[in-house]
Amino acid sequence: MRVDGLQHSTAIDEAYDYVIVGSGAAGASAARVLADTGASIAVVEEGPAVPRTHFPDKVWPAFHNMLRNMGGLIARGRAFIPIIQGSCLGGSTVINSAIMWRVPDDVFDVWRDEFGLQAALPPDALHRQWDRVERELNVHPVFEEALGHNVSMRRAAERLNLSAAPTRRGDRGCQGSARCLTGCPHGAKQSMHLTYLPYAEERGATLFTHAKVERVFFDLGRASGVSGRFQSPGQKGRNFILRARKAVIVAASAIQTPGLLHKSGVRSKHLGKHFQAHPGSPLMAVFDDGGNLWKGATQGFDADEYRADRFKLETISLPPELAFVRMPGTGRAWMHSMAEMANIRVWGVQLRAFAEGEVRNGLFGPDVRFDPNARDMRNLRKALRVTAEMFFAGGAREVILSIHGMPERIRSVDELDVFDRAPDNPAAYSWILSHLFGTARMSVNRSKGVVDEHFAVHGSPNLYVVDSSIFPTNLGVNPQQAIMGIAMHAAENIARRHEH
Ligand SMILES: Cc1cc2nc3c(=O)[nH]c(=O)nc-3n(C[C@H](O)[C@H](O)[C@H](O)COP(=O)(O)OP(=O)(O)OC[C@H]3O[C@@H](n4cnc5c(N)ncnc54)[C@H](O)[C@@H]3O)c2cc1C
Structure with missing residues (x-):
């Protein structure tokens, strides 16, 4: 009832x-x-x-109907991180994404x-x-026919000899429509x-x-x-x-x-107290492999090679509107980037953060404090560097950094040391929190x-x-x-x- x-x-x-x-x-x-x-x-x-x-099939009404505060809940620290x-x-x-x-x-x-x-x-x-x-819930690795562009991580992992595999998810008949984040329209996600x-x-x-x-x-x-x-x-x-x-x-x-x-x-x-999380931070790259960012399981491949370094990497498929907002730049350059958006790949770093925050009752709901610490930032920089290296191994033409104060794009592995110079301040990066504990x-x-x-x-x-x-x-x-x-x-x- x-x-x-x-x-x-x-x-x-x-x-x-x-x-x-x-x-x-x-x-x-x-x-x-x-x-x-x-x-x-x-x-x-x-x-x-x-x-x-x-x-x-649009992001705005989905956020409006199904997300807490329309996705506007924030964890406060040096960065404001959406929860x-x-x-x-x-x-x-x-x-x-029903990853299990x-x-x-x-x-x-x-x-x-x-x-x-x-x-x-x-x-x-x-x-x-x-x-x-x-x-x-019929948990199984994403089937080949639903992988779509996610296979680029497989290519990269094979070339670099890293541990990575199709993501295990709970679905019955995923059609690879990249729409998990707005609710599966096919009723496939369990x-x-x-x-x-x-x-x-x-x-x-x-x-x-x-x-x-x-x-x-x-x-x-x-x-x-x-x-x-x-x-x-x-x-x-x-x-x-x-x-x-x-x-x-x-x-x-x-x-x-x-x-x-x-x-x-x-x-x-x-x-x-003891609020813990897996802060997520994305990196993007441009490929010429014929794949399409919004065709493929929302998350189809993940790499667990770096568990000891406290991070995990995942491929992400996104509807165009969500992908566009992640693209740095303005004016003509940004419009040019939009035009090649289908060729973009987004891979997420999921950090097993050391930092502990706090959740209190605030005037308008939960008041959340969370600030990735120095060890987390070191791990993040390493994770982003590894991700960029994998992107190039997978065939990327360019990697798009989206880190404030750093070059917008790099074009070869010779430029990977850019990540070693990246800022310590979490406010320079884009983040998201969705795995919450403690x-x-x-x-x-x-x-x-x-x-x-x-x-x-x-x-x-x-x-x-x-x-x-x-x-x-x-x-x-x-x-x-x-x-x-x-x-x-x-x-x-x-x-x-x-x-x-
Ligand atoms: C975009 C996104 C992608 C994710 N992808 C994955 C993934 O692929 N694999 C994975 O393992 N995890 C994933 N997660 C995380 C996973 O979904 C959560 O960890 C999990 O759902 C948390 O379960 P929960 O029951 O604690 O909270 P929720 O699933 O968030 O449910 C809590 C419910 O309680 C309700 N509620 C809260 N307060 C009250 C109240 N006072 N009265 C009545 N109801 C209330 C809320 O409205 C909400 O519906 C993802 C999360 C997000 C947001």
């Missing part, structure tokens, strides 16, 4: 076994598992349900050795969840609004949309429900109260979860984290957090599959704890 807050003119006060806040990778995965137990479930989503027939998140039924999975990775072994080692989480996040149990995710949310709905879950949870309320120390307001543009929406007989499960994302917990009275010196981190010890080994907020036995806020560190790989498996593992534990 679905309840759209926009259409709802009366207040609501209802009770469920579990109330899940957020319908993205984490919330939907928890709902999928709990739905199998026969429990009654409410999934509460602030954004709209956008049917796939309404996925526009991109989905805010719609299915969360960021509707607008992401498990938590790497070296990350598990840190979680075990530094955070004592071997029992809470046991690799064996999590691998079983990831097996299930891969089966149910986002949560097409998979786990309908699964839960068919088993009785109620999906609330346009419904923003404002706080969790408590009764004698136990979380007994959530209250909020239906979102109604231009007017004050109706209030809703959703009572939880068993538990409240927060899965609002690493940016929204800490604020919601704080507004609900949760106090911990770690709440909102703001309510898990620790068995209350003095070191916000949630305990059962995913419950320390001191609140039936208020759980299951999104990547609880991750003690970032991963160095794309997080969706990790988040899903961990949320499913959490949900199984929660169901066991509240069996009776």
Whole structure:
């Protein structure tokens, strides 16, 4: 059943076994598992349900309908870095590239050795969840026919003998239309609004949309429900109260979860702290290989050769409007660049940053601080240099830097040392944040984290957090599959704890 807050003119006060806040990778995965137990479930989503027939082929309406703050949320540091998140039924999975990775072994080692989480996040149990995710979302390397221009990275990796492979993604019948970021128009991408949310709905879950949870309320120390307001543009929406007989499960994302917990009275010196990310920074190049930037899987090839250097490289396909805004220059020169836009390739560096930031409740929503540090900047420069070298090995005619104060283009590997002279200041580069972690981190010890080994907020036995806020560190790989498996593992534990 679905309840759209926009259409709802009366207040609501209802009770469920579990109330899940957020319908993205984490919330939907928890709902999928709990739905199998026969429990009654409410999934509460602030954004709209956008049917796939309404996925526009233009960027602006897609950003308007599906992105938080239309993509205008910013992390403040020396640079202003956009934070991109989905805010719609299915969360960021509707607008992401569906790349799937498990938590790497070296990350598990840190979680075990530094955070004592071997029992809470046991690799064996999590691998079983990831097996299930891969089966149910049809995770596989991008097929040859959908690769399109992404093959240029294969050429480069073969020539330089680097580890790279077709990207593993969850899709059924990707047509290589480069439109993941505005919602897959073919229903091929296995986002949560097409998979786990309908699964839960068919088993009785109620999906609330346009419904923003404002706080969790408590009764004698136990979380007994959530209250909020239906979102109604231009007017004050109706209030809703959703009572939880068993538990409240927060899965609002690493940016929204800490604020919601704080507004609900949760106090911990770690709440909102330790914010970690994989800042992404693109590099562009001009090819003459007949490929086309907007034909091919949104992300089709990635290189994990440099894990020890804390970066990963990915090819990106973009619709023309998004590609144009990345192109430096003005006037005639810029128009000339636009004319050859189809020949451009965009590859992204995904940095496993050392920097830790902070998320607080600001006047107009989350106030996010994040500043890549000196070690991150060193790794970024190396990553950009490697990317440029790969571009040339793959057949690029020119590499376009987009770094303030540096030459606009370089034309051969003889000029690669330009990256060694590139600035230390993050403000000179273009960035994006979309992999977000750590703001309510898990620790068995209350003095070191916000949630305990059962995913419950320390001191609140039936208020759980299951999104990547609880991750003690970032991963160095794309997080969706990790988040899903961990949320499913959490949900199984929660169901066991509240069996009776
Ligand atoms: C453009 C883009 C591309 C990406 N590509 C990939 C990729 O290919 N592979 C990968 O592994 N990862 C990718 N990611 C990251 C991945 O999508 C996220 O890490 C993942 O979706 C996070 O899951 P989540 O459930 O924590 O948050 P989300 O999926 O963001 O969902 C959180 C949901 O909670 C809702 N919410 C928040 N606060 C409230 C509230 N108070 N009341 C009600 N609802 C609320 C939000 O509206 C949102 O819908 C990408 C992200 C973006 C933005």
